[in-house]
Amino acid sequence: MELSVRKNKILAAVVDRYILTGEPVGSKTVAAMLDHAVSSATIRNEMAELCELGYLEQPHTSSGRIPTQKGYRYYVDRLMGRYELASDEMYRIERQLESASSEPEALLIKASAILAELTGCAGISTTPKDEYTVIKKVELVPIGKKTIMVVLATSSGLLKSKVCRMDVPITLDLIELFYNVAAANFIGVRVSDIHAPLLQNIAASLGEKAFDMLGLVNAVADLAQICTSSELVLEGEANLLNHKELEANALELLTFLQDGDLLSKMLAERNSQLSVTIGKENVFKELENSSMILSSYSVLGQRAGSVGIIGPTRIDYARLIPSIKFLSQLVGKLLSDVTESD
Amino acid sequence: MELSVRKNKILAAVVDRYILTGEPVGSKTVAAMLDHAVSSATIRNEMAELCELGYLEQPHTSSGRIPTQKGYRYYVDRLMGRYELASDEMYRIERQLESASSEPEALLIKASAILAELTGCAGISTTPKDEYTVIKKVELVPIGKKTIMVVLATSSGLLKSKVCRMDVPITLDLIELFYNVAAANFIGVRVSDIHAPLLQNIAASLGEKAFDMLGLVNAVADLAQICTSSELVLEGEANLLNHKELEANALELLTFLQDGDLLSKMLAERNSQLSVTIGKENVFKELENSSMILSSYSVLGQRAGSVGIIGPTRIDYARLIPSIKFLSQLVGKLLSDVTESD
DNA sequence: GTTAGCACTCAGCATATAAGAGTGCTAACA
DNA sequence: TGTTAGCACTCTTATATGCTGAGTGCTAAC
Numbered sequence: 001m002e003l004s005v006r007k008n009k010i011l012a013a014v015v016d017r018y019i020l021t022g023e024p025v026g027s028k029t030v031a032a033m034l035d036h037a038v039s040s041a042t043i044r045n046e047m048a049e050l051c052e053l054g055y056l057e058q059p060h061t062s063s064g065r066i067p068t069q070k071g072y073r074y075y076v077d078r079l080m081g082r083y084e085l086a087s088d089e090m091y092r093i094e095r096q097l098e099s100a101s102s103e104p105e106a107l108l109i110k111a112s113a114i115l116a117e118l119t120g121c122a123g124i125s126t127t128p129k130d131e132y133t134v135i136k137k138v139e140l141v142p143i144g145k146k147t148i149m150v151v152l153a154t155s156s157g158l159l160k161s162k163v164c165r166m167d168v169p170i171t172l173d174l175i176e177l178f179y180n181v182a183a184a185n186f187i188g189v190r191v192s193d194i195h196a197p198l199l200q201n202i203a204a205s206l207g208e209k210a211f212d213m214l215g216l217v218n219a220v221a222d223l224a225q226i227c228t229s230s231e232l233v234l235e236g237e238a239n240l241l242n243h244k245e246l247e248a249n250a251l252e253l254l255t256f257l258q259d260g261d262l263l264s265k266m267l268a269e270r271n272s273q274l275s276v277t278i279g280k281e282n283v284f285k286e287l288e289n290s291s292m293i294l295s296s297y298s299v300l301g302q303r304a305g306s307v308g309i310i311g312p313t314r315i316d317y318a319r320l321i322p323s324i325k326f327l328s329q330l331v332g333k334l335l336s337d338v339t340e341s342d
Numbered sequence: 343m344e345l346s347v348r349k350n351k352i353l354a355a356v357v358d359r360y361i362l363t364g365e366p367v368g369s370k371t372v373a374a375m376l377d378h379a380v381s382s383a384t385i386r387n388e389m390a391e392l393c394e395l396g397y398l399e400q401p402h403t404s405s406g407r408i409p410t411q412k413g414y415r416y417y418v419d420r421l422m423g424r425y426e427l428a429s430d431e432m433y434r435i436e437r438q439l440e441s442a443s444s445e446p447e448a449l450l451i452k453a454s455a456i457l458a459e460l461t462g463c464a465g466i467s468t469t470p471k472d473e474y475t476v477i478k479k480v481e482l483v484p485i486g487k488k489t490i491m492v493v494l495a496t497s498s499g500l501l502k503s504k505v506c507r508m509d510v511p512i513t514l515d516l517i518e519l520f521y522n523v524a525a526a527n528f529i530g531v532r533v534s535d536i537h538a539p540l541l542q543n544i545a546a547s548l549g550e551k552a553f554d555m556l557g558l559v560n561a562v563a564d565l566a567q568i569c570t571s572s573e574l575v576l577e578g579e580a581n582l583l584n585h586k587e588l589e590a591n592a593l594e595l596l597t598f599l600q601d602g603d604l605l606s607k608m609l610a611e612r613n614s615q616l617s618v619t620i621g622k623e624n625v626f627k628e629l630e631n632s633s634m635i636l637s638s639y640s641v642l643g644q645r646a647g648s649v650g651i652i653g654p655t656r657i658d659y660a661r662l663i664p665s666i667k668f669l670s671q672l673v674g675k676l677l678s679d680v681t682e683s684d
Numbered sequence: 685g686t687t688a689g690c691a692c693t694c695a696g697c698a699t700a701t702a703a704g705a706g707t708g709c710t711a712a713c714a
Numbered sequence: 715t716g717t718t719a720g721c722a723c724t725c726t727t728a729t730a731t732g733c734t735g736a737g738t739g740c741t742a743a744c
Contacts, residue, residue, distance in 0.1 A: 026737055039687050044738070062693045062738045102505040141479045141495045149501055151493055153483045159491055161501050163444045237579075238596035250592075254580035368706055383718050386707065404707045404724045687744075693737090700731080706724090713718075 003053075003074075009034060010046050011055055012079040015067045019316050022244075024064030069279040072291075072313060076276050080318040085326055093118075093323075094330060101334045104128055104157055108233045111307050111331050116236025119320050120243075121311030122257065124294075126267050128304035128335060129230040130156050131192035138182040138220060145169050150216060152223040154191060156299060157335070160223045164215050177209065178216050186220055194224035230305055232264040243312040246289060256286035257310070267306055270294060274325060279313045291315055295324045297332035307331055345395075345416075351376060352388050353397055354421040357409045361658050364586075366406030411621040414633075414655060418618050422660040427668055435460075436672060443676045446470055446499055450575045453649050453673050458578025461662050462585075463653030464599065466636075468609050470646035470677060471572040472498050473534035480524040480562060487511050492558060494565040496533060498641065499677070502565045506557050519551065520558050528562055536566035572647055574606040585654040588631060598628035599652070609648055612636060616667060621655045633657055637666045639674035649673055 003011065013033040017025045027043040034043075047065055050056045055071040058064075067075065085093075093114060100110035104127055112123035133156040141149040143163065148170055151161045185202055186194070202217055203210040237254055240246050246253060257263065266283060277292045287310070294308030307328045309320065345353065355375040359367045369385040376385075389407055392398045397413035400406075409417065427435075435456060442452035446469055454465035475498040483491040485505065490512055493503045527544055528536070544559055545552040579596055582588050588595060599605065608625060619634045629652070636650030649670045651662065 024737090028737080040737095041687055041689090041739095042685085045686090048739075058738085060694055062736075063695075064737065102507075103503075136485060137483045139481055139483060139493070141481060141493065141501070143478060143495060143497075143499060147499075149495055151481070151483065151501070151503075153485065153491060155485075157485060157489075157505060159483070159493075159503050159505075161445075161493075161503075163499060163501075165444075236600070238593060238600050241593040241596065251580060251583040254583065258578070258580050366706090370706080381718050382706095383720090384716085387717090390708075400707085402725055404705075405726075406706065685744105687742100689741090689743100690739105691741105692739085695736090696734090698731100698733085701729085703726105703728085705726085708721105708723085710720090710722105711718100712720100714716090 003050075003055075006038075007046055007050060008079060010043060011050060011067075011071060012075065014047070014050075014056060014065055015071060015075040015079070018066050019314055022314060024059055024066050026064035029064070069281070069313065072278045072317075073281075076278070076317050083319050083322055085322055090326060093327065097327075097330055097334060101337070103159070104335060105231070105233070107331065107334060108305070108307070109235060111327055112233045112235035115307065115309050115324065115327060116239055118323055119309050119311065119315075120239050121309040121315065121320075122237045122240050123235045123307075124263075124267075124292075124310055125233045125307040125331075126264070126305040127231040127233065128156055128158075128299055129228070129268070130154055130158060130304075131228045132190060132302060133158075133227070134188050134190050135186050135194075135224065138179075138186050140175055140178060140216070142170060142175075148216070150219040150223065152220060152227070154227055156304075158227050160226050162219045162223055164219045166212070166215055168212055174212055177206075178213060181206070181213065181217065182220070191224040191227040194221050230264070230268065232260045232267065234258075234260065240311070243314075245312045245314060249286070249289060252286050253290065256284065267294065270296070270306060271303070272296075274321065276317065276321070289313060291317075293317070293320060293324050295328035297328040297335070299332060299335045304332070304335070345392075345397075348380075349388055349392060350421060352385060353392060353409075353413060354417065356389075356392075356398060356407055357413060357417040357421070360408050361656055364656060366401055366408050368406035371406070411623070411655065414620045414659075415623075418620070418659050425661050425664050427664055432668060435669065439669075439672055439676060443679070445501070446677060447573070447575070449673065449676060450647070450649070451577060453669055454575045454577035457649065457651050457666065457669060458581055460665055461651050461653065461657075462581050463651040463657065463662075464579045464582050465577045465649075466605075466609075466634075466652055467575045467649040467673075468606070468647040469573045469575065470498055470500070470641055471570070471610070472496055472500060472646075473570045474532060474644065475500075475569070476530050476532050477528050477536075477566065480521075480528050482517055482520060482558070484512060484517075490558070492561040492565065494562060494569070496569055498646075500569050502568050504561045504565055506561045508554070508557055510554055516554055519548075520555060523548070523555065523559065524562070533566040533569040536563050572606070572610065574602045574609065576600075576602065582653070585656075587654045587656060591628070591631060594628050595632065598626065609636065612638070612648060613645070614638075616663065618659065618663070631655060633659075635659070635662060635666050637670035639670040639677070641674060641677045646674070646677070 010030055013030045014025045027040040027047060030043045031040040054068055055074060056065040057068050096114055097110055100106045108125045108127055112125045116123035133154045136155045137153045139151040143149055146166045146169055148164050149161055150164050153159050181202060199217060199221055206213055234257055237257055241250055273296055275294045280288045290310055291313045292310050294306045296303050296306045298304055308324050352372055355372045356367045369382040369389060372385045373382040396410055397416060398407040399410050438456055439452055442448045450467045450469055454467045458465035475496045478497050479495045481493040485491055488508045488511055491503055491505050495501050541559060541563055548555055576599055579599055583592055615638055617636045622630045632652055633655045634652050636648045638645050638648045640646055650666050
């Protein structure tokens with residue numbers, strides 16, 4: 001629904017001001033912000049209507065107005081200004097991020113931390129979801145007589161490892177056999193294609209030797225599984241305590257975030273390039289006082305994950321969104337760089 | 343300094359009760375706890391003396407008493423009962439922990455999480471400090487034309503990796519040369535012995551080929567460095583918000599913990615088997631309202647790290663200490679298992 | 685449609701009062 | 715000399731009261 005030009009201006013003024021100060025905004029203040037083009041009484045009339053329409057609300061009968069979630073939504077969709085990052089700021093972020101670009105996980109931890117610091121909110125991101133990437137290399141690293149480490153590297157730069165304890169001493173034969181099996185069945189295969197049927201095939205083809213090998217083959221399957229599921233990275237949760245509107249539910253909120261599983265699923269479902277989720281628009285009631293801004297990044301043209309923030313609904317959307325967008329593009333670029341030289 | 347038997351009983355009663363309820367404890371309550379062996383008036387006299395001696399204090403002129411830090415210290419050192427874990431509880435913990443025992447870091451994350459859940463505090467631990475362990479294996483995993491992954495495994499089961507970007511395409515010659523260099527200079531060497539002079543030696547012996555190799559050699563050195571320094575693991579920080587005595591400084595506290603560097607150093611210096619640090623006994627003022635209980639674990643007889651908790655000073659020391667001790671022994675045992683088969 | 689003016693509402697603050705918990709002290713007791 | 719009963723006193727907590735100021739809704743005039 002479209003509001004009148006003047007209502008737009010008033011709503012924008014209220015939201016801008018409220019984001020800035022956190023105090024309810026009165027008609028006089030708005031009149032001043034609009035250069036007294038109309039008097040405060042007129043503003044009052046308009047604001048009363050905006051209340052009825054559900055864009056504003058009053059904490060108490062006679063105080064200024066604050067935006068409702070509907071108000072924020074309207075503001076984000078139509079009213080807010082678009083800012084650009086200063087180029088020196090962009091440069092600074094780029095430098096910081098590049099210093100951690102050697103591994104995807106480190107990169108996303110860094111990205112989340114940068115966002116947390118930049119925004120005063122919690123920084124959040126998901127590691128690249130790799131179901132289309134293939135296994136690049138499988139290596140065994142013997143540790144002890146019966147202990148061996150299985151290392152799996154994917155074409156997207158992920159490296160995962162797992163220690164495997166065997167029931168029998170590890171022989172050179174076994175290792176050689178494993179490398180043969182790996183070359184035949186794993187290398188060049190999509191991580192998402194390492195599933196039960198394939199494993200059974202392998203076991204069958206091995207015959208009597210299958211038993212000793214089973215642990216190693218399963219380890220590879222486990223690692224492949226880990227590679228397909230993207231992981232949640234959260235940094236700067238403590239920042240959320242800074243926002244007094246979140247304090248009341250700080251415990252629930254932080255506990256929820258720390259758990260991560262639910263959140264992780266939620267992020268996986270997102271598919272727009274930029275998503276702003278305000279208050280109760282969030283599925284989980286732990287987030288009903290929070291907003292989430294996420295921007296997805298792509299690796300080699302393929303949507304791979306997201307970076308963003310979680311903060312209070314009262315948040316400077318106009319300034320933060322460009323930062324988050326910029327960072328997501330940067331993450332995509334750096335991750336593509338790691339991979340592209342293939 | 344030794345107190346009279348009766349003062350001991352009274353102090354113990356006050357601390358026990360205060361830990362339980364969080365409310366100041368009055369003379370009448372204490373009299374009841376001691377089965378009215380003496381009247382409340384007598385208790386009052388004794389409590390007044392305990393105040394003068396610095397073991398108790400009054401939040402306001404006329405309220406019950408609460409323990410001072412000195413009081414807690416005395417209680418922990420001499421008064422508190424010793425509990426034992428129920429054997430089914432021990433079994434439950436053992437099972438949980440074993441499920442994550444494949445890698446040292448996962449194990450300690452799990453241990454911290456268990457402690458956090460068990461105690462309602464933040465669980466904390468350090469990964470094994472490995473300066474005496476030796477490099478077991480160094481592997482190269484090619485990723486792209488100019489990108490290669492360096493993997494380092496230590497005898498203690500640690501596995502670290504780093505992506506290395508080269509200026510020139512990676513050739514088989516280079517890889518072979520690296521493996522020769524590694525076999526001659528790294529394998530079997532203590533991680534703490536990989537330092538600048540050794541690197542210079544290697545560079546010198548390589549002559550003109552040193553340039554291409556430098557990145558790889560440096561990567562190994564970086565990884566060795568990472569192995570020597572133990573890492574801090576923190577779980578369940580959100581639990582701290584449950585304790586109202588910490589709420590006032592929750593932001594500072596969580597920020598401090600999240601940073602970790604300082605804390606990490608502090609933990610490294612600890613050398614007693616069990617350490618209880620109460621309030622201002624902590625070096626950092628962010629922790630002056632907190633207590634820390636740490637128990638060190640040993641891997642193959644060698645002190646390697648610690649596990650424990652951080653919580654408010656008002657905490658059930660008597661019940662938590664046995665849990666923490668038990669967990670530290672368990673961690674040591676599981677880590678030794680991973681390593682022993684060498 | 686806009687504005688000035690005014691009565692009204694309500695949060696926030698300060699002050700006053702009462703109740704209750706617990707103390708310190710004194711004097712009597714064993 | 716150590717212990718106890720009794721009592722006045724202190725201080726927190728809760729509740730009630732009044733005041734102030736910001737901001738409103740409404741009405742009447744422009």
